Structures are given as structure tokens and as C-alpha cells.
Amino acid sequence: MRIVIIDDSGLRATVLEEGLRDAGYDDIHIVPPRGAFVARLERMAPDVVLMDLGSPSRDTLEEMLTVSRALARPIAMFVDQSDEAMIGAAIDAGVSAYVVDGLRKERVKPVLELAVRRFNAFSRMQTELEEARTALADRKVIDRAKSILMNQRALSEQDAYALLRSTAMNQGKKIADVAQALITASDLLGGI
Amino acid sequence: MTTNLRIAFLPLNDVAVLAAARERGFAEEEGLSLDLVRTTSWATLRDRLVYGQVQAAHMLAPLAVAVTLGLSQQPAALAAPFKLGVNGNMLVMAKDFAAALAPDPAARLADPLGTAHDFAAAIGLWRRKPIIGVVHRFSSHALMLRYWLASAGIDPDRDVVLRVLPPSLTVEAIHAGEIDGFIAGEPWGSAAIDSGRAEAVAIGTRIWQRGVEKVLAFRETWLEENPETTDRLLRALARAAVWCDEPGNREALADILADARYVGQPSDLILRALTGTIVPRAGDVAVSSPDFVLFSREATSFPWRSQALWIYSQLVRWNMVEPSAQTEAKAAAVFRPDIYRRALAGSDQPMPGASMKLEGAVETPLGVGSRKGDLMLGPDRFFDGRIFDPERIEDYLAGFVR
Numbered sequence A: 001m002r003i004v005i006i007d008d009s010g011l012r013a014t015v016l017e018e019g020l021r022d023a024g025y026d027d028i029h030i031v032p033p034r035g036a037f038v039a040r041l042e043r044m045a046p047d048v049v050l051m052d053l054g055s056p057s058r059d060t061l062e063e064m065l066t067v068s069r070a071l072a073r074p075i076a077m078f079v080d081q082s083d084e085a086m087i088g089a090a091i092d093a094g095v096s097a098y099v100v101d102g103l104r105k106e107r108v109k110p111v112l113e114l115a116v117r118r119f120n121a122f123s124r125m126q127t128e129l130e131e132a133r134t135a136l137a138d139r140k141v142i143d144r145a146k147s148i149l150m151n152q153r154a155l156s157e158q159d160a161y162a163l164l165r166s167t168a169m170n171q172g173k174k175i176a177d178v179a180q181a182l183i184t185a186s187d188l189l190g191g192i
Numbered sequence B: 001m002t003t004n005l006r007i008a009f010l011p012l013n014d015v016a017v018l019a020a021a022r023e024r025g026f027a028e029e030e031g032l033s034l035d036l037v038r039t040t041s042w043a044t045l046r047d048r049l050v051y052g053q054v055q056a057a058h059m060l061a062p063l064a065v066a067v068t069l070g071l072s073q074q075p076a077a078l079a080a081p082f083k084l085g086v087n088g089n090m091l092v093m094a095k096d097f098a099a100a101l102a103p104d105p106a107a108r109l110a111d112p113l114g115t116a117h118d119f120a121a122a123i124g125l126w127r128r129k130p131i132i133g134v135v136h137r138f139s140s141h142a143l144m145l146r147y148w149l150a151s152a153g154i155d156p157d158r159d160v161v162l163r164v165l166p167p168s169l170t171v172e173a174i175h176a177g178e179i180d181g182f183i184a185g186e187p188w189g190s191a192a193i194d195s196g197r198a199e200a201v202a203i204g205t206r207i208w209q210r211g212v213e214k215v216l217a218f219r220e221t222w223l224e225e226n227p228e229t230t231d232r233l234l235r236a237l238a239r240a241a242v243w244c245d246e247p248g249n250r251e252a253l254a255d256i257l258a259d260a261r262y263v264g265q266p267s268d269l270i271l272r273a274l275t276g277t278i279v280p281r282a283g284d285v286a287v288s289s290p291d292f293v294l295f296s297r298e299a300t301s302f303p304w305r306s307q308a309l310w311i312y313s314q315l316v317r318w319n320m321v322e323p324s325a326q327t328e329a330k331a332a333a334v335f336r337p338d339i340y341r342r343a344l345a346g347s348d349q350p351m352p353g354a355s356m357k358l359e360g361a362v363e364t365p366l367g368v369g370s371r372k373g374d375l376m377l378g379p380d381r382f383f384d385g386r387i388f389d390p391e392r393i394e395d396y397l398a399g400f401v402r
Helices: A010-022 A037-044 A058-067 A084-093 A105-153 A157-171 A175-188 B013-023 B042-050 B061-068 B105-110 B112-125 B140-150 B167-175 B188-194 B220-225 B227-245 B247-258 B267-274 B305-317 B325-332 B337-344 B393-398
Strands: A003-006 A028-031 A048-052 A075-077 A095-100 B003-009 B032-038 B056-060 B078-083 B089-094 B131-134 B161-164 B181-185 B198-203 B214-219 B370-372
Touching: A003 A010, A003 A037, A010 A028, A010 A105, A028 A037, A037 A058, A048 A058, A048 A105, A058 A075, A058 A095, A058 B042, A058 B161, A084 A095, A084 A105, A095 A105, A095 B042, A105 A157, A105 A175, A157 A175, B003 B013, B003 B042, B003 B227, B013 B032, B013 B056, B013 B227, B013 B247, B013 B267, B032 B227, B042 B056, B042 B061, B042 B214, B056 B061, B061 B078, B061 B140, B061 B214, B061 B305, B061 B325, B078 B220, B078 B227, B078 B337, B089 B140, B089 B188, B105 B112, B105 B198, B112 B140, B112 B198, B131 B140, B131 B167, B140 B181, B140 B305, B167 B181, B167 B188, B181 B188, B181 B198, B188 B198, B188 B267, B214 B220, B214 B227, B220 B227, B227 B247, B227 B337, B247 B267, B305 B325, B305 B393
Parallel strands: A003 A028, A003 A048, B003 B032, B003 B056, B131 B161, B131 B181
Antiparallel strands: A048 A095, A075 A095, B056 B214, B078 B214, B089 B181, B089 B198
């Protein structure tokens, strides 16, 4: 089974490809949706085409699937219409899958399920990365605010943190936001 | 109690009515909170609607018909009880290609028939079969372009290459030389012109003065199951559409649309098409096209069944669907004037007495029979003077060479 992944994002395509290889699929190609990608796709004669549901290039792909005389067999999306749960999961995960006519659904389903799992895993990774970045940035801000309090008010590190925390709780704000406000005020008032 | 609705759209000027409904409080007044989901391809918009991720969509009218007829991936019965506007698109070609057309772009725009013939001659002089970007095969843009090219004997499937790409990628593609021109909804044509790479060659409103464009599409089952919410939404949109057509509101509208959540292009660029001021070539004087886009006046939002049938007739013309009485009826049924009437019965929207009309028969503004209010229809001519009678589609099609 030849699987083509149409994707720009290096990391997401890699995550998907790795998952497919681990599962035993070995005829996998990644094609970025740029330039003459449609012609490349035709030459590859794929059995399954996986693509990010949100990609602006899906219209171009679908037009090609409609008019291409180079493809031996027609390719359509989500061929097994009866499996609504699968389709729903795919849409939610952001996967669109185009499958060649005649490919049995038992062969397609595992590929699609895997793609959904991998796309979801990738989304989670991105969210975690974003959260980690934010946490790191927050950490730096809180550290700096603690320094200011320790210097200006001769507090221990623990007490400085406790003060930030109780202020945040009283004001209904995040500790990082209170810390940032302190830093801004301190800068305006002439620095530490 | 607030009802939340998710509605998918593409970044185009004619998301105006939806954007205004949300940003100017019209939806809120009806107890609706609109979640407008920005989407970058028509395929994804279609999928989100068909598979229920959104309850409604800002959709190309021909796509709504095509999906219902099973021509676009998964068949699904869609229903369009409201039009989000008419006109608003433009054909632009790369400067080098346009050099073979009439030197004055304003003159080109004023004479679509002459320009079509010049275009035919220009094809022969061009280094390859011209590649023209269209946003989708099932779009008014593609149908109008085909209609226009064919008037000069050009075969749109053999003499040119129609390449599908979404509106937001058109300017990039013309810069990269991947396409020689494109027809798309504003502000993309103007953006390409401003960049100095392209010139205006034809405006949709000069091909068909009242060209059906986008509709508010729903899954038919959802529409039938949620009449009260539907009516509230239509009422909110009808008021938003009136607001959009008020000349005094255009700047505010352009500012709303300029936001990255909507179109994400400069507001003065967007304002041009809203006011019907088109700069046909970078540095040139603007051309005035007062009916460049309409949102509300002349009962623009009324889903005339005859317009769904015009779309059907063109799909048949280009061999995209096999004609049959059944298919014809199915296509006509996509447009739902009955729901429009039900939702807006209590409002002061002028309400046409009929649900079908001849398309292209009005030369000068015409008062027409309406259930209430004055209803003036503006001129809706096709540039070649043809009149479409929705009850005589076969005869109409027989009149075309192709």
C-alpha cells in the first residue's frame, strides 16, 4: 500500500511517518503541497493520501482528483461512509484521508486510525510545548520579581514568593502577572 | 438563554454580513452567540458543515448545489435559505498578458464582450496555455469566467487551464508565475493589482449585473430540526445586511473585515470594493462600479430558486452533471425561499411575491410585486443580453455553441 502524506510541517509529517513505519507500512512518501505537487502525486499513484484537514491546498488536491486522467483508479475521501465515528474522529483530529477506489475498508481503517492518533499526539505535543514555553517565561519573571522584593524589602526568598502568591490570590490574578506588574513598576521607578 | 452557533467562513469581503452580525450586536439581539470559524479551503468548509463541526457556512452557491447533487466528495442535502450577497469578484491577469488587451483598463472593464475577444486573440500570443486561477470548480467565479470566455469562442476546458487554488494563495501564486491570472472575490484581485503584478480585466458585476455569489448553507436536516434558531439567525443577518449596505457604515465595516480574525488585509484595500471603487492598474485612476457588491438592497438576500437553476444550467452546460428532471428539481430545492419567508415574515424586509423569476430580464430599475414594502429590482442583465428562463432550461442551453 503506497501512502503519500501531503504536509509542510516537518515535525507533524515525521511523527505520522514514524507511526506508520512502526506499524509496518514501508511505502510512504512525504510531499509538501507546493509548486507542482499535483503532478508529483499523479506520478506516485498512491493508494492513500493523508493531508491536514485545514490545509488551504486541499481544493487544489481535490480538483486534481476530479480531473486527473493519469490516476489509474479514482480516489475519494472517507470512502467508508458508514463509519461515522471514524469520520468524526478524523475531522476532530484534523486529518483528511483520500483513498483509492477498491481498497478494502479493513485495510484503510488501521491507517486512518493511526493517522488520527498521530495527529492528536502531535497537537498535544504542540500544546505541551507552548505550555512549557509559557511556564519557562513565567518562571523567569517570577524569579526576577522575587529578587526585587528580596532587595527592596529584605525578605528571604521564601517570604518573597509567599508575598507574591498571597497578593495574587487577593487580587484574583496569576502569580506571573503580579510578578510582571512588579517588574514593570520597578523599572518605571528607576530599577532595582 | 443564549444559543451558540458555529459558522465556517473563508477570508473574503463577503463574510461582511456574518461579521457585522457578530461585531455589531445583531446576533446578540436575537440571543445568539456566533462562533465564526475561519477556514482556508472550500473543501474544509464543506467538510466542517457536512460532518457537523459547524452548523452553517458562508458557502459558494454553486458548491452548495454541487454537494447536494453528489458532485463534490460526500453527497449531503444542503439548504440555502439566505444569500450573503451578490457580485464582488474580479478577474485579474498578469501585466504581461494584459499588455495584449485594450491599453486602457477602464475601457476593458466597460466592454466585457470586446475584451473577451481580445482575450481570445491574446491566448495565441502567450507563451503557454494561459493558467487562470479559480477558487473552486463549483464557484460563481468559475461559472462566470467560463460564461465570459465562451462568448468569444474560447473553450475553457481546452484553450486555457483553470487551476483551482484558494483565494488567500492567489496573490502569491501570481507573483511566483504559477498562474497567469485569477478570478476571485475581493480583496484579492485588488491586492494583486496593488502589488504591481496584475491588472483588472473583467469584473463579475459587468458579466452578470446581479450574479449569485455566496449563500448561508446548512445541512437540510439541521435546518428542519432547528426552525426557531434558524429564524433568529436569519433575522439577525437581515439586519446586519442592511447595516452593511449603508454607505455611512462602510468604513466601520472595512475596519471589522481588516482584522486578522476575518480577512486580514488592509482596511483601505477592503474599503475600495465595498464602495465600488476599483483601481484597475497600480497607479491608475479608480473606476466607479456602484453595484460592485450588494448585501441587502433589492432583496439581495432572497434565495430565488431561479438562481439555483441558473447554476444547475451551467453545471449541465460544462458537462459537470447529467441533466434530468430529478436532478433539476433537486438543484432548485437547495434554495429555500420558504424558510426566508417564514423567518422574515414579521420584519420590514421587502418580500418578493414570487420565488422564481427570469434572470437577466431587467434593464432599468423595476418595481415588482411584493408582499410588503416597496421592492425595486435593479438591472440584472448578462453582458451578452441573454435571458434565463428557469422553466425552459433545455432551450436556453441549446442557444449556446458549447
